[in-house]
Amino acid sequence: MSAHGAPLVRAERLTMAFGTNVVQRDLDFEIRRDEVFVIAGASGCGKSTLLRHLVGLQPPAAGRVLHGGHDLYAADDAELATLRHGFGVMFQAGALWTSMSVGENVMLPLQLFTTMDEARREAEARFKLALVGLDGSFDAEPSALSGGMRKRAAIARAMALDPPLLFLDEPSAGLDPLTSARLDELILQLRDDFGTTVVMVTHELESLMAVGDRLLFLDAQTKTATALGPPHELARSGPQSVREFLARGKPA
Numbered sequence: 001m002s003a004h005g006a007p008l009v010r011a012e013r014l015t016m017a018f019g020t021n022v023v024q025r026d027l028d029f030e031i032r033r034d035e036v037f038v039i040a041g042a043s044g045c046g047k048s049t050l051l052r053h054l055v056g057l058q059p060p061a062a063g064r065v066l067h068g069g070h071d072l073y074a075a076d077d078a079e080l081a082t083l084r085h086g087f088g089v090m091f092q093a094g095a096l097w098t099s100m101s102v103g104e105n106v107m108l109p110l111q112l113f114t115t116m117d118e119a120r121r122e123a124e125a126r127f128k129l130a131l132v133g134l135d136g137s138f139d140a141e142p143s144a145l146s147g148g149m150r151k152r153a154a155i156a157r158a159m160a161l162d163p164p165l166l167f168l169d170e171p172s173a174g175l176d177p178l179t180s181a182r183l184d185e186l187i188l189q190l191r192d193d194f195g196t197t198v199v200m201v202t203h204e205l206e207s208l209m210a211v212g213d214r215l216l217f218l219d220a221q222t223k224t225a226t227a228l229g230p231p232h233e234l235a236r237s238g239p240q241s242v243r244e245f246l247a248r249g250k251p252a
């Protein structure tokens with residue numbers, strides 16, 4: 001039976017705050033299996049903060065985050081460890097350990113969380129690096145890679161354990177258009193060939209339109225989500241602020 005469309009993650013009346021400063025309130029949405037779910041909105045609206053809430057790094061001020069029906073912040077250590085194996089995360093800086101080679105970076109989660117022997121770990125890491133187009137970079141130092149290559153290596157590491165769900169914070173920020181387009185292709189390949197669900201924060205309009213199945217728009221003024229739907233639909237008939245956001249850079 002196909003589980004397509006079944007919710008993997010659900011935010012229920014999620015309110016996020018730093019002290020008394022509420023960033024977003026009453027977010028209600030679900031992330032469905034096999035979709036590319038994009039989180040967008042003006043700078044400072046709370047996109048990265050939402051990602052941190054969704055991966056268990058910052059407890060909500062109110063409301064819940066559910067993974068597969070389990071409350072992430074009510075889980076005990078053992079449950080949390082299991083839930084965490086269900087997803088990979090690439091943060092904005094895409095930080096790799098600089099004291100290790102690129103291949104060792106990708107092998108690290110396998111070493112920490114599996115019983116694979118060294119040869120198997122290396123084979124897996126090489127496979128993941130090939131997938132992101134970095135076949136030749138296994139032995140390279142992270143510092144020898146370009147920004148785009150580092151991001152792809154960080155995605156390979158996030159995918160090391162074959163998580164069904166990947167969270168990516170600004171994967172194409174700071175990349176040239178060609179490299180950014182390659183990353184978009186990779187994201188679609190992950191969805192289509194590997195059945196990976198991708199949750200992505202992005203500023204990049206082209207990327208959002210190219211890969212997003214659904215877009216959650218966080219409004220910085222009202223401090224809540226004002227739209228959720230396919231980006232092309234929202235660009236045509238969404239709320240005015242969302243249409244304006246999606247029309248940036250296009251002639252009026």
Ligand SMILES: Nc1ncnc2c1ncn2[C@@H]1O[C@H](COP(=O)(O)OP(=O)(O)OP(=O)(O)O)[C@@H](O)[C@H]1O
Pocket residue numbers: 018023041042043044045046047048049050
């Ligand atoms: N550690 C923190 N302590 C206090 N306030 C914070 C902290 N991190 C973020 N904020 C505030 O929370 C709000 C949301 O920040 P966040 O980084 O999530 O926004 P964003 O939409 O991801 O921004 P950008 O698009 O610029 O990356 C901002 O007003 C920010 O100043």
